[in-house]
Amino acid sequence: MATTALTAENFESTVEDNEIVLVDFWADWCGPCKRFSPIYEDASVRHEGVVFAKVDTEDARDLSTALEIQSIPTIMAFKQGQLVFRESGLLNGKQLDALIGQIQELDIEAALAEARKQA
Numbered sequence: 001m002a003t004t005a006l007t008a009e010n011f012e013s014t015v016e017d018n019e020i021v022l023v024d025f026w027a028d029w030c031g032p033c034k035r036f037s038p039i040y041e042d043a044s045v046r047h048e049g050v051v052f053a054k055v056d057t058e059d060a061r062d063l064s065t066a067l068e069i070q071s072i073p074t075i076m077a078f079k080q081g082q083l084v085f086r087e088s089g090l091l092n093g094k095q096l097d098a099l100i101g102q103i104q105e106l107d108i109e110a111a112l113a114e115a116r117k118q119a
Contacts, residue, residue, distance in 0.1 A: 002041075002044065002052075003024075003040065003041065003044055003052045003053060003054045004051060004052065004053045004054070005053070005054055005055075005056070006023060006053045006054065006055045006060070006063070007055075007059070007060050007063065008060060008062055008063040008066075011055070011063055014051065014053060015078045015081055016081040018051045019049065019079065019080060020049065020050045020051065020077070020078070020079050020100075020103055020104065021050070021051040021053055021077070021078045022040075022050060022051070022052050022053065022075060022076070022077050022078075022100070023053045023054070023055060023075070023076045023077075023078070024036070024037075024040050024052070024053070024054045024055070024073055024074075024075055025054075025055045025057050025064060025067075025069045025072050025073060025074040025075075025076070026054060026055070026056060026057065026072055026073050027056065027057045027058050027072055028056070028058065029058075030072050030073065032072075032073055032089070032090045033072055033073045035090060036073050036090050036091065039091070039092065039093050039096060040052060040054075040096070042093065043093065043096050043097065043100065046097075047097075047100050050100060050104075055069075057069060057072055070088070071088040071089075072088070073088070073089070073090060074086065074087070074088045075087055075088075075091065075096075075099075077099065077103050079103055079106055079108045080108050082108055082111075082112065084103060084106060084108070084111070085099060085103065
């Protein structure tokens with residue numbers, strides 16, 4: 001599966017309309033982003049049912065600002081429209097695969113119920 005380019009116009013609908021969405025925030029001038037890109041693309045082929053999206057922080061400055069992206073690459077993961085992971089920095093293939101596995105196994109309803117109890 002190829003990656004999907006996200007903008008302010010399609011970000012919310014993409015996150016809300018898909019079970020699992022990973023978002024890579026990147027820029028063309030970013031060395032670590034360039035090293036991560038083939039890892040991310042490779043994972044997109046191996047993990048069906050997961051939407052792999054990318055946000056070019058130079059083209060989507062308003063979106064990046066709204067989401068408080070301060071360092072790139074940043075990976076955000078959403079399950080059933082809920083943010084379940086956010087981290088800046090380079091992940092290797094094994095780390096990305098492990099993250100995807102954890103998100104797939106996550107019981108989002110139980111996690112949300114636990115968060116409400118602690119609030």
